[in-house]
Amino acid sequence: xxxRGSRLLHVGSLSRVEGEGALRLHVHDGTVTDAQLNIYxxxxxxxxxxxxxxxxxxxxxxxxxxxxCPVAYQMSACAAIEDACAVSVDPAIRALRRLLYCGxxxxxxxxxxxxxxxxxxxxxxxxxxxxxxxxxxxxxxxRLKKAGNSLMELLGGRAVHPVNVRLGGFHRVPTRxxxxxxxxxxxxxxxxxxxxxxxxxxxxxxxxRVEADLLALAEPDTYAIESGTPTVLRADGTTGSxxxxxxxxxxxxxxxxxxxxxxxxxxGRLHLTGSLARFAISGARLxxxxxxxxxxxxxxxxxxxxxxxxxxxxxxxxxxxxVYAVGEALRIIEAYxxxxxxxxxxxxxxGVGHGATEAPRGVLYHRYEIDADGIVTSAVLVPPTAQNQxxxxxDLRRLAQRAIGEGDPDDGELTALCERAIRNxxxxxxxxxHFLDLTVVRTSGDASRDTSGDTPGDCHA
Amino acid sequence: xxxxxxxxxxxxCDGCQLTLLDCxxxxxxxxxxxxxxxxxxxxxxxxxxxxxxxxVEGSVTTAEDAERVRAIRAASRHLVTIGACATAGGIQALxxxxxxxxxxxxxxxxxxxxxxxxxxxxxxxxxxxxxELRGCPIDRRQLxxxxxxxxxxxxxxxxxxxxxxxxxxxGTVCVTVAHGTPCLGPVTHAGCGALCPAYHRGCxxxxxxxxxxxLPALIPLLRRDGLDDAAVERFLHTFNAAAFxxxxxxxxx
Numbered sequence: 128x129x130x131r132g133s134r135l136l137h138v139g140s141l142s143r144v145e146g147e148g149a150l151r152l153h154v155h156d157g158t159v160t161d162a163q164l165n166i167y168x169x170x171x172x173x174x175x176x177x178x179x180x181x182x183x184x185x186x187x188x189x190x191x192x193x194x195x196c197p198v199a200y201q202m203s204a205c206a207a208i209e210d211a212c213a214v215s216v217d218p219a220i221r222a223l224r225r226l227l228y229c230g231x232x233x234x235x236x237x238x239x240x241x242x243x244x245x246x247x248x249x250x251x252x253x254x255x256x257x258x259x260x261x262x263x264x265x266x267x268x269x270r271l272k273k274a275g276n277s278l279m280e281l282l283g284g285r286a287v288h289p290v291n292v293r294l295g296g297f298h299r300v301p302t303r304x305x306x307x308x309x310x311x312x313x314x315x316x317x318x319x320x321x322x323x324x325x326x327x328x329x330x331x332x333x334x335x336r337v338e339a340d341l342l343a344l345a346e347p348d349t350y351a352i353e354s355g356t357p358t359v360l361r362a363d364g365t366t367g368s369x370x371x372x373x374x375x376x377x378x379x380x381x382x383x384x385x386x387x388x389x390x391x392x393x394x395g396r397l398h399l400t401g402s403l404a405r406f407a408i409s410g411a412r413l414x415x416x417x418x419x420x421x422x423x424x425x426x427x428x429x430x431x432x433x434x435x436x437x438x439x440x441x442x443x444x445x446x447x448x449x450v451y452a453v454g455e456a457l458r459i460i461e462a463y464x465x466x467x468x469x470x471x472x473x474x475x476x477x478g479v480g481h482g483a484t485e486a487p488r489g490v491l492y493h494r495y496e497i498d499a500d501g502i503v504t505s506a507v508l509v510p511p512t513a514q515n516q517x518x519x520x521x522d523l524r525r526l527a528q529r530a531i532g533e534g535d536p537d538d539g540e541l542t543a544l545c546e547r548a549i550r551n552x553x554x555x556x557x558x559x560x561h562f563l564d565l566t567v568v569r570t571s572g573d574a575s576r577d578t579s580g581d582t583p584g585d586c587h588a
Numbered sequence: 589x590x591x592x593x594x595x596x597x598x599x600x601c602d603g604c605q606l607t608l609l610d611c612x613x614x615x616x617x618x619x620x621x622x623x624x625x626x627x628x629x630x631x632x633x634x635x636x637x638x639x640x641x642x643x644v645e646g647s648v649t650t651a652e653d654a655e656r657v658r659a660i661r662a663a664s665r666h667l668v669t670i671g672a673c674a675t676a677g678g679i680q681a682l683x684x685x686x687x688x689x690x691x692x693x694x695x696x697x698x699x700x701x702x703x704x705x706x707x708x709x710x711x712x713x714x715x716x717x718x719x720e721l722r723g724c725p726i727d728r729r730q731l732x733x734x735x736x737x738x739x740x741x742x743x744x745x746x747x748x749x750x751x752x753x754x755x756x757x758x759g760t761v762c763v764t765v766a767h768g769t770p771c772l773g774p775v776t777h778a779g780c781g782a783l784c785p786a787y788h789r790g791c792x793x794x795x796x797x798x799x800x801x802x803l804p805a806l807i808p809l810l811r812r813d814g815l816d817d818a819a820v821e822r823f824l825h826t827f828n829a830a831a832f833x834x835x836x837x838x839x840x841x
Contacts, residue, residue: 140628141628142628142629142631142632142634143628143629143630143631143632144629145602145606145629146597146602147597147628167652168599169598169599169649169650169653169704170649170692170695170696170702170704171599171649171679171680172680172682172683172688172691172692172694172695173695174694174695175683175686175690175691175694175695176679176680176682176683176686176691178694180822181819181822184822184826187792187826188679188826191601191603191678191679191724191827192601193601193602193603194600194601194602194603194604194605194606194607194725195602195603195606197601197603238606238609242609242630243630246632252631252632252633253624253627253630253631253632253633254630255615255616255619255624255630255631256631256633258616258619262616265616266616269612269613269615269616270612272610272612273612273613276610276612284783284784284786284787285725285780285783286610287603287604287606287607287610287725288603288724288725288794290783290784290787290789290792291787291789293789297787298784298787298788298789299787299788299789380697381697469788546632
């Protein structure tokens, strides 16, 4: 087989991801020499302007990092600041926070499964195009997504940047009667989530394997969402954990010239966080109904050690997690007794606090330093996609290499494969700004041919 | 031929374009009325312009985006900006009052890798805009109204009165009068449906200034309710960082 020599593949703007980015792939004599996920999303400097703000403000301000997972930002911010002020909230407030977070999980997972990811498996450009042949399925996805949004609107006021979260709890807590209408919607959502598992289980999955270490939060008795201990399942099968306060000692960010997002390493190695990591680490703690969904989806039983490392199959794990989140929301509502007070007072204490929660796309860590007057003096945000970026590039390099080894894909085929590989990881590029543009450079001998069509920021106008 | 709709993003959190995907009940019906020609978050099919209606989210923070927004304008019959970033520079406009090089050094190990303008500016500072839809994030019902209005060739029915009107209409007890809670409702553009007071908190101004802003009347109330000067300034300078500034200058005269 002859390989075209050296080529540069450039995807100027990735689609069906959150935020904007590109990919650059360099192929020299049939060998992928470089795969770079370029995050050209402009920097927004949250960590800089949080300094000087009141310690009560980060939950509202950091929500604005991401329109898809604002609750994750609000919950990590609250956890970190409450840690600094040595306040713990009462169990009824913790349950309500988990309920709000379930709403975000349902909304975000349904969005990714139906609107961003499923079209790849069915050869469509978008869910809207998919609806021409799979109307009932797309309607089901939208209905499921709406159930998540309804929960967020009820508890948070609105789905994007909810207004009801504050340090110590909520501004206002719902009555049992107010939660009742959403219960009906969630019962329908449970059916829709189950049918989502059955639908995606019928997709065709290319072979692939993520070699990176897997990082997720873990709790002793439940599937970790709004709290937990960072826990690692290494590629060699060993596990380890560390306290949240040591997060940045283990997850070190480095800054690469090709991207405005920072790259992280976990103890010097590539790591992946998100659905695959959570299922590997906490899968055994899923509810019986979600475990049954996992088995039905072909993921095996995590109580018997089943781990999924195929990123194409992450859509199955997301579907299982959606079944879990809907069931968990119903369980919390069933057990709900309104707390005596909507929030616990959090008086400012000079110090440093750490908080980490499971955004739908992975571990989100916050660290704040506040002074005795409650003014933030430093802030560190480590979003999931910045952590995943190295593992995604590694994944891309391997998939592109195999595709080139198995044939001589043209740039269009290679581009489509690489975009799929990226969407497998549900990257949140807006969050990563402190992410993506595809370029494949193929060089033949010493001649270089840039096949790039778009430049970053091209509006195709 | 169905009119073409394009959605573009500059510096932002994606929340406003997500609002279009959050129209779960209307999305497929809308997709039947328009041809979605460019919407990277939702579709990998990208059609060249010109577009009948372009929605632009996000603020201009790089020289490239300043160029890009001109290309978008040139390719669009109607250009509507959506959200606080696109209409007022967004929270990232806090840099306009700071030293952006210092910001760069604080956030990045290699500030030299990061290209950014010293300012975050609204789209209207660069090109003519046909309509600005406010909010951080925008409201779903208002977005549907704006798209429907442009498709049918009429003016969108988006009133510019304050959040107070929405509180009254909703029957929410005034949090300032009843509880002494600092609230920006009297100077903030309506559109959210007066959410925050309904959740027992004061409005924090995420829709930006309303049609009439009377800061000399409001600021003494904020002080009475416990905000010191620094807190008042922070309150006015958040999600629409720069938007209240001209009113502050006027009230200082």
